[in-house]
Amino acid sequence: MTPSVTLAACLLLGIPATAAAQGLAPVQLPAPQIQGGKPLMEALRDRQSIRAFLPDDIPLQTLSNLLWAGFGVNRPESGRRTAPSAVNWQEVDIYVTTREGAYRYDAQAHRLEPVRAGDFRAITGTVPFVATAPLNLVYVADLAKITRESEEEKNFYSAIDTGFIAQNVYLFCASEGLATVVRAQVDREALAEALGLRPEQKIIVAQTVGYPAG
Ligand SMILES: Cc1cc2nc3c(=O)[nH]c(=O)nc-3n(C[C@H](O)[C@H](O)[C@H](O)COP(=O)(O)O)c2cc1C
Numbered sequence: 001m002t003p004s005v006t007l008a009a010c011l012l013l014g015i016p017a018t019a020a021a022q023g024l025a026p027v028q029l030p031a032p033q034i035q036g037g038k039p040l041m042e043a044l045r046d047r048q049s050i051r052a053f054l055p056d057d058i059p060l061q062t063l064s065n066l067l068w069a070g071f072g073v074n075r076p077e078s079g080r081r082t083a084p085s086a087v088n089w090q091e092v093d094i095y096v097t098t099r100e101g102a103y104r105y106d107a108q109a110h111r112l113e114p115v116r117a118g119d120f121r122a123i124t125g126t127v128p129f130v131a132t133a134p135l136n137l138v139y140v141a142d143l144a145k146i147t148r149e150s151e152e153e154k155n156f157y158s159a160i161d162t163g164f165i166a167q168n169v170y171l172f173c174a175s176e177g178l179a180t181v182v183r184a185q186v187d188r189e190a191l192a193e194a195l196g197l198r199p200e201q202k203i204i205v206a207q208t209v210g211y212p213a214g
Contacts (some may be wrong), residue, residue, distance in 0.1 A: 019191035024101040025113035030061050032068035032110070037175040048172050050179035053133035062176065063096075063135070066209065067105050069172035070094060070137070072167045079108055083164035086157040091145035092165060092204070095138040095195055097121050102195055115195055123194045124206045126185045133210040138191065139165060144200040155202075162204040169207055179212035 007071060022151040027148070058066070068074075071094055074082045081090060094105040097120045103112035122131035130136050141158035146164070148154055166182045188203045 022087070023116040024103070026114055027052075027060075027103065027112035029064035029067065029110045029112065032065045032072060033061065034065075036114065037172075040171075043171045043174045046174040048174070049181040050212050051127070051175075051181050051208075052213040053128060053129055053179055053208065054213050055132050055134065056211050057098075057134045058178075058210065059070045062192070064110070065176075066172050066178075067094060067096070067107075068110065071105070071107055072110065073107050079187045081107060083161070083168050085161040085164075089147075089157070089161070091142050091144045091158060092161050093140045093142065094165070095140055097124055097136045097138065098134060120191075120194050123191050124186065125183050125208070126147070126187065127183075130183075130206075130208055133207040133208045137169065137209065138186075138195070139204045139206070140195075140197060141202050141204055142198075142200060143202055158202065158204055166205065166207055169209065173209060178209055180207060180209045182207045 012188065023032060035067075037043070071081050071083050071092065073079055080088065084093065094101045095115065096105055099119050099121065101117040102115040102120050104115055106113050121133070121136050124130050124136035124138055139162045141154075141162065143154045146154045146157055148157070170180055170182070172178075183206045186203060186206050191203055191206075192201070
């Protein structure tokens with residue numbers, strides 16, 4: 001697949017253009033800004049699903065803040081995160097799809113690890129806005145990390161743990177004036193293949209983020 005990388009997009013994402021042209025470079029995210037934002041009660045007041053997005057890119061600092069809010073490390077001494085996870089399994093990975101490619105968020109390094117170059121946004125959902133919104137997050141649970149025998153328990157815990165992350169993203173978006181909607185309607189087979197997931201990696205839901213249109 002040919003990556004469609006513009007120089008402006010490279011600069012925005014902090015990717016050296018030459019490296020991006022050859023494939024996809026890792027993106028070290030700037031330290032998250034953890035001061036400010038709306039008071040919690042105002043963010044809760046404004047939380048909502050919005051399904052109309054401008055195509056404008058999200059600045060790298062905002063992406064850093066968003067991923068940290070979603071499931072970043074808030075206690076570096078223990079590596080624990082902004083969302084809880086059963087038994088601290090931390091089994092949910094956030095895959096980040098932009099017009100340049102697909103990345104996996106490494107929370108401990110606060111870095112985007114390249115997965116595949118190319119524009120996979122359209123494959124993250126079944127509705128047109130996913131193809132043009134700047135960012136689609138895909139929540140992928142590694143069921144191998146859940147030390148329970150039954151499929152039912154694995155599905156139960158991974159779904160709950162994902163819900164906390166998605167709500168953190170909702171609240172961050174409400175605070176920042178960003179539009180977002182979490183989406184269960186995903187062609188999981190096609191997307192898993194596009195992202196090169198292992199059989200034990202299960203797509204739970206996706207979440208679109210961007211600036212609101214209108
Ligand atoms: C698990 C889950 C799956 C959802 N799947 C979709 C979806 O596939 N497409 C969509 O447009 N909205 C989806 N939503 C968003 C809901 O439709 C939305 O949260 C609901 O209508 C309430 O609106 P609100 O979020 O603005 O309060 C989903 C929400 C949840 C919690």
